[in-house]
Every structure is written in structure tokens, then in C-alpha cells.
Amino acid sequence: MDQVEIFKALSNKTRLQILNWLKEPEKNFPEQPNADFENVGVCVGQIQYKAGLSQSTISEYLSILQRADLVCATRVGQWTYYKRNKAGIEKLSQIINSEL
Numbered sequence: 001m002d003q004v005e006i007f008k009a010l011s012n013k014t015r016l017q018i019l020n021w022l023k024e025p026e027k028n029f030p031e032q033p034n035a036d037f038e039n040v041g042v043c044v045g046q047i048q049y050k051a052g053l054s055q056s057t058i059s060e061y062l063s064i065l066q067r068a069d070l071v072c073a074t075r076v077g078q079w080t081y082y083k084r085n086k087a088g089i090e091k092l093s094q095i096i097n098s099e100l
Contacts, residue, residue: 005097009068013062014051019070021050022084038047038075 012017022029025037029046048058062082065071069088084085 003099006070006092007097009027009064009070012061012064014053015065017051018047018061020085022082024072025083040076041072041081043067044080044082047082052075065084 010019011014022042025032025042026035028050029035029037029042031059032046033064044055044058047062048055051058053061062071062073066073066082069085071082072085073086074083
């Protein structure tokens with residue numbers, strides 16, 4: 001993944017908030033029923049509700065974060081769930097520590 005794309009993904013306040021919320025999903029999304037945060041993640045609808053933005057905007061933001069390898073998606077029936085991509089976050093940390 002291109003470093004510029006990663007930093008572009010992080011250049012939006014709401015996208016940064018989403019990553020922050022997904023760091024502690026049990027704390028930030030306590031209302032999600034039957035939560036399996038570790039294996040599945042957080043439902044898009046829960047993220048949308050917390051952000052207070054349209055479904056299309058949140059979907060675009062999550063897509064940008066996914067292309068930057070910062071989140072990963074899991075489809076369960078008609079629902080899509082997102083969680084932080086630990087490998088992508090680690091790569092970002094390495095970039096910051098070694099190149100910046």
C-alpha cells in the first residue's frame with residue numbers, strides 16, 4: 001500500500017474517529033446486539049449511527065480505510081461488519097517509526 005494513500009485515509013476527522021472507536025468496540029458500541037467484536041467487528045449501521053452521517057458517506061469512508069488496509073470487512077448475511085486490521089495498523093506504525 002502506498003504511504004500517501006494511507007495518510008490520505010487518515011486525513012479526515014471522521015475516519016480517524018472511526019479507527020479510534022474500533023480500537024475499543026465494546027466500549028464505543030455497547031448497544032450492538034450479539035456482539036462478536038473480536039471475530040466479526042462492528043456493524044456499519046452502528047458506525048453510521050455514532051457518526052451521525054449518511055449511510056453512503058460512512059460506506060465511502062470505510063471503503064477508503066479498507067483500501068488503505070486499516071480496517072477489514074466481514075459479511076454476515078445482509079450485514080457488513082468492520083474491525084481494525086492489526087497488520088495494517090502495525091505497518092503504519094513501522095512507516096512512522098522508520099521513515100518519518
